[in-house]
Amino acid sequence: MSGVRAGLRRAGVALVALLVALVLWEVVKAVVPDTGVHLGTASLLPRTDDRAMPHVWDVLARLGEAESGARDAPTVLAATLSAAVFTLGIALVGWALGVVGGLLLAVLMQRWRVAEHAVLPWVVLSQTVPLVALAPLVVGWGGRLELGPLQWERWMSVALIASYLAFFPVAVGALRGLQSPTAAQVELFRAQAAGWGRTLVSLRLPAAVPHLLPALRLGAATAVVGAIVAEVSTGTRGGIGRLVVSYAQAASGDPAKPWAALLGAAVLGLVAAGVVGLLGLVLRRYRTAEVS
Amino acid sequence: MRSIPVPTGSRSGSTTSAVAPAAGAPRPGPAAAVRAVGVHKRFRTRAGVVTALQDVHLEVAAGEFVSLIGPSGCGKSTLLRLVADLEEPTSGELSVFGKAPRVAREAQDYGIAFQQAGLLPWRSVRGNVELPLELHGVGRRERAGRARELLALVGLSDFADHTPAQLSGGMQQRVAIARALAERPSLLLMDEPFGALDEMTRERMQTELVRICAESGAAVVFVTHSIPEAVFLSDRVVVMSPRPGRISAVVPIRLPGTGERTEGLREDAAFFAAVTAVREALHGGAAGTPAVAAPETAAGAPRGVDLR
Ligand SMILES: Nc1ncnc2c1ncn2[C@@H]1O[C@H](COP(=O)(O)OP(=O)(O)OP(=O)(O)O)[C@@H](O)[C@H]1O
Ligand SMILES: [Mg+2]
Numbered sequence: 001m002s003g004v005r006a007g008l009r010r011a012g013v014a015l016v017a018l019l020v021a022l023v024l025w026e027v028v029k030a031v032v033p034d035t036g037v038h039l040g041t042a043s044l045l046p047r048t049d050d051r052a053m054p055h056v057w058d059v060l061a062r063l064g065e066a067e068s069g070a071r072d073a074p075t076v077l078a079a080t081l082s083a084a085v086f087t088l089g090i091a092l093v094g095w096a097l098g099v100v101g102g103l104l105l106a107v108l109m110q111r112w113r114v115a116e117h118a119v120l121p122w123v124v125l126s127q128t129v130p131l132v133a134l135a136p137l138v139v140g141w142g143g144r145l146e147l148g149p150l151q152w153e154r155w156m157s158v159a160l161i162a163s164y165l166a167f168f169p170v171a172v173g174a175l176r177g178l179q180s181p182t183a184a185q186v187e188l189f190r191a192q193a194a195g196w197g198r199t200l201v202s203l204r205l206p207a208a209v210p211h212l213l214p215a216l217r218l219g220a221a222t223a224v225v226g227a228i229v230a231e232v233s234t235g236t237r238g239g240i241g242r243l244v245v246s247y248a249q250a251a252s253g254d255p256a257k258p259w260a261a262l263l264g265a266a267v268l269g270l271v272a273a274g275v276v277g278l279l280g281l282v283l284r285r286y287r288t289a290e291v292s
Numbered sequence: 293m294r295s296i297p298v299p300t301g302s303r304s305g306s307t308t309s310a311v312a313p314a315a316g317a318p319r320p321g322p323a324a325a326v327r328a329v330g331v332h333k334r335f336r337t338r339a340g341v342v343t344a345l346q347d348v349h350l351e352v353a354a355g356e357f358v359s360l361i362g363p364s365g366c367g368k369s370t371l372l373r374l375v376a377d378l379e380e381p382t383s384g385e386l387s388v389f390g391k392a393p394r395v396a397r398e399a400q401d402y403g404i405a406f407q408q409a410g411l412l413p414w415r416s417v418r419g420n421v422e423l424p425l426e427l428h429g430v431g432r433r434e435r436a437g438r439a440r441e442l443l444a445l446v447g448l449s450d451f452a453d454h455t456p457a458q459l460s461g462g463m464q465q466r467v468a469i470a471r472a473l474a475e476r477p478s479l480l481l482m483d484e485p486f487g488a489l490d491e492m493t494r495e496r497m498q499t500e501l502v503r504i505c506a507e508s509g510a511a512v513v514f515v516t517h518s519i520p521e522a523v524f525l526s527d528r529v530v531v532m533s534p535r536p537g538r539i540s541a542v543v544p545i546r547l548p549g550t551g552e553r554t555e556g557l558r559e560d561a562a563f564f565a566a567v568t569a570v571r572e573a574l575h576g577g578a579a580g581t582p583a584v585a586a587p588e589t590a591a592g593a594p595r596g597v598d599l600r
């Protein structure tokens with residue numbers, strides 16, 4: 001299957017790129033003096049001593065060591081992985097929410113021109129609200145919610161904030177996609193007396209796929225970033241956001257540790273994007289280039 | 293060969309008059325495929341009002357093949373789009389088989405094929421042909437059967453599972469024509485469907501279209517820029533002129549012999565005479581060229597080139 005082979009080739013290229021980045025890291029470390037490069041008082045290149053830029057192998061080695069001095073402390077790798085899984089779950093929930101919301105919004109905007117003019121500016125504006133300001137508000141509202149037996153939990157606030165970031169690229173990309181059929185195609189459906197719903201299902205949604213897939217990938221990445229930032233700003237435990245912060249506090253004595261957590265966060269984003277990549281494999285029939 | 297020009301008879305229903313200039317009391321008898329009475333169409337644009345069509349009278353009988361020809365911008369596409377209910381006339385009356393265009397559209401009385409094939413790239417060739425049937429809830433089994441028939445008709449049986457991107461422009465166009473025929477419409481609206489084809493494919497497609505129309509008995513309104521194409525295909529050629537767009541002449545085409553449109557016709561003297569007649573109607577416009585000598589008039593037929 002050519003789709004699978006292309007996917008493997010892409011993964012291979014990504015791996016090579018990663019290796020190149022690691023080599024570059026070591027080259028910079030070797031070439032640039034430990035104190036960095038200064039011009040007068042302005043710093044041109046950062047410090048490259050082992051505190052600021054630990055060796056790649058030190059970071060990898062740190063992954064295998066215990067997280068702390070406590071007796072039953074897990075290795076950094078185990079701690080990072082479990083935190084990553086926790087955050088990934090939240091990010092996926094947030095992503096799914098964002099996708100549903102973004103799609104609905106896009107369909108609404110496609111259906112009614114007025115809605116596009118009324119809503120789109122707010123959609124754009126919504127993304128300029130700083131997450132850090134939003135997070136405590138969402139937690140506050142959630143805390144006051146009474147959902148019968150269901151308790152509003154911290155992670156739900158985090159998922160909601162993640163969805164708030166994820167819906168934006170989906171809404172914009174889906175709208176562009178839904179509007180992508182040519183006038184000739186739309187008129188063909190009109191001439192067949194196909195209603196709006198039929199036209200949506202048989203024309204607009206399939207035509208939207210090539211626009212939607214990159215939007216979904218972007219949405220996955222922003223959902224991960226949103227979840228991590230929201231974990232930090234709501235003080236949610238168990239996720240990679242919290243891990244990054246607590247490991248960073250150990251940076252002065254244990255410089256490799258925060259990099260390990262960062263590595264975890266990066267892998268998280270890759271996995272999320274990979275999940276969407278699988279979706280693209282399923283929908284590859286619709287990823288054709290346009291023909292007239 | 294010398295033969296007496298004879299009206300095309302069977303398909304043309306040529307007793308119906310070319311135009312109905314007087315305002316429209318409904319005519320008795322079977323409803324015309326298309327009937328336009330005093331149709332105007334104006335577009336309001338930022339630059340001002342464009343009169344795309346002015347006072348158009350046209351009647352196309354059931355089973356008749358009528359071509360629209362005229363310089364760019366004279367409103368041919370607009371007229372076709374009015375019939376297809378893709379635009380609404382500013383004033384005047386328009387009916388398709390005696391019904392309002394909207395009703396005819398909803399009843400699927402017509403099939404359309406435009407210059408752009410407009411295929412859906414994510415569907416196979418077969419899927420594209422089946423689209424109209426699918427939209428109207430025809431069952432899977434029946435759809436497949438009809439698609440097989442249609443693809444055989446346009447000579448694409450071997451390409452049923454290809455995607456449109458794997459076909460040449462001419463093949464895509466044939467898929468679009470098969471799609472237009474899917475629901476056995478009694479009226480076909482075609483806007484320069486062969487515009488993008490090379491001359492050889494074009495002539496073959498014309499011959500195929502003649503055959504398809506003869507088999508299905510559908511009336512056709514066919515927009516083209518090619519005079520020979522119009523003459524080869526049509527019972528009548530409607531010549532239009534621009535600014536404002538209106539019908540300037542209607543040229544009935546009478547063929548020699550049995551009136552069969554075969555390849556031989558392209559080399560017939562009567563064919564060239566008809567081409568000349570249309571060309572003169574096109575270039576002469578309506579002004580003061582009353583007697584364009586068409587072969588039909590020479591043969592004593594009552595109507596020759598009908599200049600208005
Ligand atoms: N949607 C529209 N809005 C404004 N003006 C229009 C619109 N559609 C057509 N027109 C104008 O109406 C006139 C007739 O256009 P139309 O497309 O019917 O011409 P045509 O005879 O099909 O030309 P061509 O041979 O180039 O296809 C043109 O002047 C065009 O600019
Ligand atoms: Mg046109």
